[in-house]
Amino acid sequence: MSYLTTLKRAQAGEITPEMKQVAENEGISSEIICREIAAGRIVICKNRHRHHCNPAGIGKYLKTKVNANIGTSGDHADIKVELEKLKVAVEAGADAVMDLSIGGPIKEIRQAILKESSVPVGTVPIYQTAIDTIQKGKKSIVEMSADDIFTTIQEQGEEGVDFVTVHCGITRQAMARINNQGRLLDVVSRGGSFLATWMAYNNKENPLYEYFDRLLEIAVEHELVLSLGDGLRPGCIADATDRGQIQELIMLGELTQRANDFGVQVMIEGPGHIPIHQVKENVLLEKSLCNGAPFYVLGPVVTDIAPGYDHITSAIGGALAASVGVDFLCYVTPSEHLRLPTVEDVRTGVIATRIAAHAGDISKGVVSAIDQDNRMAQFRKDLDWEGQINTAIDPDTARRLYESSTSRNGTTCTMCGDYCAIKLIKTQGKNTK
């Protein structure tokens, strides 16, 4: 293991080409990037075997990033559709994608996505392990072995996967906390449920926890970023911030420290379903318990009752979370809780999540985000519609709506026409001229 990881180099004060690239993307000095990586507060997702991927910096002082989950299921497994989702996600502005395929030839799909993607690609390797187990003729995923799990991660590292979700914090102790307190919705994480049922059936500790060093060795070898999964995240508002969730987070904090000491970069995954008044507290807890490691949240959705609109419930939670320090938002689409997302859902999900990230960045004080809003305001003052459309987060949609309905006066939109406040103020009330 002579390879020196990004984290080890940062700890030695070495500024790598990837750090320079991230610094340039963000308009921040390479020295700050290097210092924050060394401290574990920024990660750069880029497998050492991948070359055509723009490295994504995630963490403190950086713009809030957006991930789009794509991938097949048993009911819909079409590689072409998934590659189209990848294309649409990146065009809409996703900073990373995760391939969560569980249907069809998932190895082939993953490799195609890795080949096509210009942004970092993440996976949840235990999906592959589970499916391989069933395909080998076993009756249930609980028959997978610890070796099977690590072999898959090793293979995916070799393939060039940039970050992996590993649910290392689902320990017996954390499960005991859940069973003690009781939950309305038990375990809702897919990978989490694989491990929880495996642990219960085999009466053993989670291999990803028990043999964590084995994981670290694989991560070092391929420059894999570990995204420590929240397998015990709450699946409904009633279960938010319960003892099981926070017990897992504490364990993830300890593992973060071990990983960082080993030279491995870590992100922490977070919920999930969280009411508005607990979002800030969840972010504070993660930062405090996990040494300021980048926080990667799924949503959070702030109510359970809006299936069909979970891109909105998660934009609410994600924006609030980003504004108080979350670094990486996993999108949620309108199809969440209802079906596998379509290509159009992917687009809608990425845009909604980019809005949340941007709104959060304004509150974080990201200068480029604030500048963009100020440009839009100036274009509004000037009634410059081309300027407004080109400054919009989704110029095509803004143009479609604006051009569908043009005002007779040729200068305002059709909401107010001649009674446009901006026009009136400019002309000192002479609205009929």
Added chain:
Amino acid sequence: MSYLTTLKRAQAGEITPEMKQVAENEGISSEIICREIAAGRIVICKNRHRHHCNPAGIGKYLKTKVNANIGTSGDHADIKVELEKLKVAVEAGADAVMDLSIGGPIKEIRQAILKESSVPVGTVPIYQTAIDTIQKGKKSIVEMSADDIFTTIQEQGEEGVDFVTVHCGITRQAMARINNQGRLLDVVSRGGSFLATWMAYNNKENPLYEYFDRLLEIAVEHELVLSLGDGLRPGCIADATDRGQIQELIMLGELTQRANDFGVQVMIEGPGHIPIHQVKENVLLEKSLCNGAPFYVLGPVVTDIAPGYDHITSAIGGALAASVGVDFLCYVTPSEHLRLPTVEDVRTGVIATRIAAHAGDISKGVVSAIDQDNRMAQFRKDLDWEGQINTAIDPDTARRLYESSTSRNGTTCTMCGDYCAIKLIKTQGKNTK
């Protein structure tokens, strides 16, 4: 003026039929409703001449309410379309509508809406005054008289309008504060711009401020709720929480006290464009400066750069605002900043805003809101899809998405199929059975 207003009755400890109705709608005792009305912290919107309208209670301890703005513009003035918007808004769950028509036969449109609407109807009377001024052959709205303004309000009170937006706080002093600090986007409120240009042209104080008692007498006569408008609300993130905005709010606080002493119910209108990290502070300021009067916000949108998606930017701001005490959310549609909303925009806007109100209510501790989420969670645990769909905020959309893509196994959705976490946990990992 022998008529005793709701507020006067509440101050005398009298529980009116409207208070009982609101108490029943909310599952709260009539005594609390009466006490909070007396203190100015709850209002009931119902003109004394209207009989077929379900009175909406707005304020402390109550569910967060949603308003939908409808109405024509000079470019699109079709009474049938506006009545369709009314129907769609109420069906989608709006608690009130405002008719903001400024094009076509606006008196006729308003009267038709008042006749059809089962929810309280609000207006901005100065629109009628301005349009009458132009129709009388004047060259500009700045030629309207103070009498014209009050005559219109009197007429609309007689017609049965339940609440009126009156921009009483745009005073010379507040305008001086704006001019002193400077603004990127000046005045963006339509009614506010009418008054600001009138004041500048005529070199006079705002008549709605100068002759506020005249307004109070009209309000008492018809049981009109005054919605004190924020004519100086910020129109972009850069202008948020500036001295002009807060100066106006201070003046509205003083006027609230005068109105309450006179027996007139008051709400305070609020912004507008506010970054996430200033939302809570804006709510605290309103509650503190205006004696806890109900706060009615437009959005707030939390970034300027998402035209085409301002139902999402305002759902973010509205949810956060509601969670910290805002009482009434005015919807914003996807067409905001681009065109007059369509019927479909109205539906989308109401649903997005109801999601925000509901998410806020969970944090406010509204028991019925929390119960609804818990029912949804239980239906998810039971994989009961009919239950989930019927508990959704928009069952039609949830059903359409779910039924568009059915899983071969007949029990889960197509996101995970046989690898559904909920199913796996139930069957202890036996996913292939």
